[in-house]
Amino acid sequence: MLNIARTPVARRALCQTRWNSTTTSTAPGGDTRLETIRRVLFEPVRREKTISLEGELLEQHETIERAWKLHRMRQREQRERSLELQFRAMNVAMNELEKTNDRLFKGALVKSRHITYPKQAKIPTETPSTQGWDYAYKAPEAITA
Incomplete structure (x- = not known):
């Protein structure tokens, strides 16, 4: 059944039989999650027509x-x-x-089972400082000329 479901026609038929009894209304305020899941899983990917060059x-x-x-x-x-x-x-x-x-x-x-240098090296990351925020910091006063 898995190989059959790969064809677009069989996929649509499978989609209709599986979801007809469980689809929810698309009325305002209704739950459209199942409809979205059905579209994502079973509808064929729409592709643009390839350009034929001459x-x-x-x-x-x-x-x-x-x-x-x-x-x-x-x-x-x-x-x-x-x-x-x-x-x-x-x-x-x-x-x-x-x-x-x-x-x-x-x-x-x-x-060796021991970790070698490249594995011990600290990997550069963009994580925050371990010291946290310096609440006592005062901005230097601008020099007026």
Whole structure:
């Protein structure tokens, strides 16, 4: 029944059978919550008709789309290159650490249960001060020249 209810016709029919007995009057002062719920859940989303482009407008649209996809591809490739460089630098550092000090190398590989620095750092928030309001504050007097 779930798959059937996804078609607009079946959805309308289901909507009518479910809500016909429980809908409330829409008279002034009446409760319209069930009617609103019915509309939100069961009415199909009204969408504007898509614009069909022809000729030069279609060519312009396709050119813009290709340029956007090219831009996104270049961004993705740049991000992948950056991550690759970071990974290589990390591998070089780990190899150097392995050659230098075996104890530190093994310590770097172990995942600790203890919270590390980035997790301990206080996240900037826009919450009020913990001290509250300073009722004794006096505004500085303006200097008159």
